[in-house]
Amino acid sequence: MAAEARWDLGGRDVDALYAEAQRFRGEPISTRAWRKLRKNRAAWFSWLFLCVIGLGSLFAPLLPIPSPKTMRPSERPQPPVWPWLDKTKQQFEVDYWDLGVVDGALVELRTKLFGKYQTGPWLGADSQGRDLLARIGWGSRKSILTALAAASISLTIGVVWGAWAALKGGRTDRWMMRFVDVLYSLPFVFLVITALALFDAPRASLGEELIDREVVFFVVLGAVFWLTMARVVRGQVLALKSSEFVLAARAMGAPTAWILRRHVLPNVLPVAVVYLTLTLPSVMLAEAFLSFLGLGVQAPEVSFGLLVADGVEAINALQVRWWLFAYPAVAMASVLLALFVLGDGLRDALDVRDKERPA
Amino acid sequence: MKRFVLRRALGLVLTVWIVVTTAFLMMRVVPGGPFSAERRLPAAVLANVEARYHLDWPIWRQYLQYLGPLNLDSHGLLGDRERPFGGVLAGDLGPSFRYRDYTVNQILGESLPLSLALGSLALAWAVTVGTTLGILAAARRGTKLDLSLRLVAALGIALPSFVIAGLLVLVFSLALGWSPVAGSSTFAHFVLPSLALGAPVAAYVARLVRTGLIESLSQDYVRTAVAKGLPYSTVILRHAARGGLLPAVSYLGPAAAGVLTGSLVIERIFAIPGTGSHFVASALSRDYTLALGVTIVYSVLIYSLNALVDFAYTRLDPRIALEEL
Numbered sequence: 001m002a003a004e005a006r007w008d009l010g011g012r013d014v015d016a017l018y019a020e021a022q023r024f025r026g027e028p029i030s031t032r033a034w035r036k037l038r039k040n041r042a043a044w045f046s047w048l049f050l051c052v053i054g055l056g057s058l059f060a061p062l063l064p065i066p067s068p069k070t071m072r073p074s075e076r077p078q079p080p081v082w083p084w085l086d087k088t089k090q091q092f093e094v095d096y097w098d099l100g101v102v103d104g105a106l107v108e109l110r111t112k113l114f115g116k117y118q119t120g121p122w123l124g125a126d127s128q129g130r131d132l133l134a135r136i137g138w139g140s141r142k143s144i145l146t147a148l149a150a151a152s153i154s155l156t157i158g159v160v161w162g163a164w165a166a167l168k169g170g171r172t173d174r175w176m177m178r179f180v181d182v183l184y185s186l187p188f189v190f191l192v193i194t195a196l197a198l199f200d201a202p203r204a205s206l207g208e209e210l211i212d213r214e215v216v217f218f219v220v221l222g223a224v225f226w227l228t229m230a231r232v233v234r235g236q237v238l239a240l241k242s243s244e245f246v247l248a249a250r251a252m253g254a255p256t257a258w259i260l261r262r263h264v265l266p267n268v269l270p271v272a273v274v275y276l277t278l279t280l281p282s283v284m285l286a287e288a289f290l291s292f293l294g295l296g297v298q299a300p301e302v303s304f305g306l307l308v309a310d311g312v313e314a315i316n317a318l319q320v321r322w323w324l325f326a327y328p329a330v331a332m333a334s335v336l337l338a339l340f341v342l343g344d345g346l347r348d349a350l351d352v353r354d355k356e357r358p359a
Numbered sequence: 360m361k362r363f364v365l366r367r368a369l370g371l372v373l374t375v376w377i378v379v380t381t382a383f384l385m386m387r388v389v390p391g392g393p394f395s396a397e398r399r400l401p402a403a404v405l406a407n408v409e410a411r412y413h414l415d416w417p418i419w420r421q422y423l424q425y426l427g428p429l430n431l432d433s434h435g436l437l438g439d440r441e442r443p444f445g446g447v448l449a450g451d452l453g454p455s456f457r458y459r460d461y462t463v464n465q466i467l468g469e470s471l472p473l474s475l476a477l478g479s480l481a482l483a484w485a486v487t488v489g490t491t492l493g494i495l496a497a498a499r500r501g502t503k504l505d506l507s508l509r510l511v512a513a514l515g516i517a518l519p520s521f522v523i524a525g526l527l528v529l530v531f532s533l534a535l536g537w538s539p540v541a542g543s544s545t546f547a548h549f550v551l552p553s554l555a556l557g558a559p560v561a562a563y564v565a566r567l568v569r570t571g572l573i574e575s576l577s578q579d580y581v582r583t584a585v586a587k588g589l590p591y592s593t594v595i596l597r598h599a600a601r602g603g604l605l606p607a608v609s610y611l612g613p614a615a616a617g618v619l620t621g622s623l624v625i626e627r628i629f630a631i632p633g634t635g636s637h638f639v640a641s642a643l644s645r646d647y648t649l650a651l652g653v654t655i656v657y658s659v660l661i662y663s664l665n666a667l668v669d670f671a672y673t674r675l676d677p678r679i680a681l682e683e684l
Contacts, residue, residue, distance in 0.1 A: 185374050187661055189620045190638065190654040194382055197642035197650075281517065288519050292624055293639055305519075312525040312628060320533060329522045337517040 033270065036349035043345020046338035053335055057140040061099075061106035064114040065134040069300045070095040072129030078121045080132075080323050086120035097300045124323040126310060132323065136331050139302035144335075146218070146303065147283040153222025154283075155276050158229025163268065165230070166237035177234065180227050188224050189289075195220055196295040217296065221283055229275050236271050240264050270350035277343035281336045288332065304332040367666040371659065378658050379426060379447060379651065386647045387418050412456060425453065425651075452652035457644050463652035466637060471656070473543055474626070474633035477553055478618045485557030485614070486564055490607065493568025497603070498595055500573060508565065515562025520621045524555035524628045541630035552629045556621050560614045564607050572603035605676055612665035619657055 038044050056063070070093055092114070094107060123132040165176040196216065240246055240263065249259050284304065290296035291305025292312075299306065311325030400408065409415045413424060423429075427446015445451045452463035496508040515523075531551060532540045542548045575581065576599050584598045585591075622635035630636075634653055641649035 182373065182377065185370065185658075185662055185665070186378060187616070187619075187654060187658045189623070190650075190657060191378070191382060191385075193623075193639065193642050194650055194654065195385060197645070198385055285519055289521075289620075289624060292519075292521055293627070294643070308519070308522055308525070312521055312528075315525055315529055315533065320529070322529065325525050325529065329518075329525065333514070333518050333522060336519075337513060340513060340517050 033346070033349040037345055040345045040348065042341050043349070046342040046345070049338045050335070050342060053140065053338075054144060057137060057144055059106070060137040060141045061103050062110050062113070063137060064092075064110070064117055064119055065137055066090070066092060066118045066131040067095045068130060068134040068138040068302055069097060070130065072125070074129055077127050077321050077324075078125035078129065079321075080124040080327075081121050083120065083122050086122065090118060090120070091116045092118040123327045124321070126324055127314070127321070132327055135302045135307055136328055139304050139307050139328070140331060140335065142297055142301060142303040143284055143287055143305070143332075146214075146221075146287050146297070147280045149218050150221035150225065150283045150287075151276055151279045153218060154225035154229055154279055155272060156226075157222065158226035158275075159233050159268065159272055161226065162230040162233030162235075163237050163264075166234040166241065169241075173234075177231075180230055184227055192220050192224060192286075193290070193293070193295060196290065217287075217290075221286055224286075225279050225283060229272065229279070232271055232275055233268055236268050237264060240267055274343060274347045274350055277339065277346050281339040281343070284332075284336060284339070304328060304335075308332060363670070367662075371662045371666075374658055374662055375447070375655060378654055380422075382651050382654055383422055383425060384418075386645075386651070387421070412454065425648075427451065447655060452655070453648040455641075455646055455649045457641065457646040457649065463648050466649060467634060467652060467656060470632060470634045470637050473631055474619075474622055474635055477549055477556065477626070477631065477633060478615070478622060480549055480553035481557035481618050481621075482560065482611075482615060483557075484553065485560035485618075486607075486611070489561040489564025490568050490604070492561075493565040493607070494572060494595065494600065496565065496569045497572035497576065498591070505569075509569075512562040512565045512569075515558050516566070518558070520555050520559055521624045521628060523558045524552070524625055527551045527555055528628075541628075543629075543631040543633075548629070548631075552625050552631060555628075556618055556625045559621070560617060563610060563614065567607040567610055568604060571606040572599055575599045575601075575603035578602065601675070605672070608672055608675060609668065612661070612668040615664045616661045619661065 037047065092111070094111065096103075096107065099107065119131075119133060121131055121133075123136065125131050126135070161176065161180075165173045168176075243263075246259060246263050249263060254262075287296050287303060288305030288308060291303050292309040294309075297303040297306055307328035308325070311328050314321040314324040406415070413421055416424070423446075425446055427448035429446075446453075450464075452467070455461045455463050455466055458466060492508050492512075496505045499505050528540060528551065531538045538551050539545075539548050572595070576595075578599075581594060581599050584594045589598075619635070622633060623639055624635075625631075626633045626636040627639065634656070638650060638653040640646075641653070
């Protein structure tokens, strides 16, 4: 650069200033959020815990656990046995419900990896002799996958609905949000239960291919949880729409699609992620609630709700099989707690408006 | 004021109408009825039973009959029937399909007092304890007490109410023998269920109160109060609490809805013959009228409570005008 072209900067060197400015790179939201999350010990621990649990339950078919379906009827329910005192040498049998292609392959791989070995009744067994450890493993898998599916449905509907309403504005916005308000005031749980109970009966007569209960389940749950997401996303997009940087981009003649991709989406995503994390435990709670009432996941498949429901039933004055209640309850509660803590931590970490203010 | 009442009344009517229509259509469109479940009835008997409940009518007529207020029964609009009015609009929820000789109104009349007693008990302790703990945690912010209270609150939110119920039964009924396991005959029977039912609400209230109070403690008027030399307790209870409790107040509507929802499970665990357990049973056995009746009554209840809470909110916070709600 020619020296005469420089402005008077109080005797400071432009090149040095420019170099200094270059060093101040705008930090992407995700990087900063990650850094903040790591500093939040509870949230970071929850994240690690969820990673372990998530991987463990996703690959539950690969673990050397017994099949959650195999029954071994005996007179006395099997209480938990410490692994080092375990004398039972039971052989693994391939005995599952109708597994899909992926799960079937995983189970096959498991028999290749571990042969006939399987863990003993370390967490005890239920009244029909089914291994509790295996049931918790497969149950967490079902619950987590259900929650993910339903939460993604609600995420999609909510983001599209909210963003559309905010971008259109005016009458469209008013009507779309009025619709959300009306839905908010409906007693959803009651309608959901009615719907699930109704779709339960025709399954027998119409055959399972026509109305898959799980599909009804996902759609119904996903349809309930998108409302909050739509409101939050709309608020965020409305704020973004009138922000200086969007105005500036518009003034420079940037096309709408580019503004959406470059300025709106990156700023909506964090909010969506936070609410996804907070929706997950709600969906899991709802799944447990419905399974408890006998309207969610059906035996022989297992889920947290089903296991805890069995556990609550096992609590009676005649014989207290505490492990049937305690272990599933602890497993479910720790996953839910971790999700809530992580959600809270993410909300703090991703709060784009909150600029590194000391906590 | 007038506008607020009018708008809420309109909203209530709209909500109930949507609930009735959605649920009604859902129930009639899906094949199979309350009498097609287990044992197949002889055709003649089935026809008789269906005629008794007007299931042989076209859907639109069943719908109008159910909605009311005109009674379309047998002999035209205003025939020789003793009751010219019926249906939801006339406050008549029809006969139950399963419990013969009982109308839905009768069943609700018997079960609703139980559920309402349980629900208000749960809400009452949840709000009292939640507010107290929230204020304590905010006043002692950052101490071990605050930390442990927050942990308890997080647990209360994360644990489903039926897990808490199981835990309570295990400890207080079976291990210690202090409380009856199930039933609804004495007050003691309601203690554990209401504890389990209110626990998540208490946890939420405590969290909201803590956050709200901490925010209002940083306000200028609180600093003025401290600078005046008022004792810390007066500052918190008199000055900060007024603003700080507002988020918790607006949560009361959803809390009531949550308690009603939770009662579906809790009543089942403790074998309380309340409305919630009737609802689950009726939905499973396709007792259309009973399931619809419970849904309608609960929607009205939740909607009215929400309106009341909004009204209370404007009284507590003069910055918010009634007209804006």
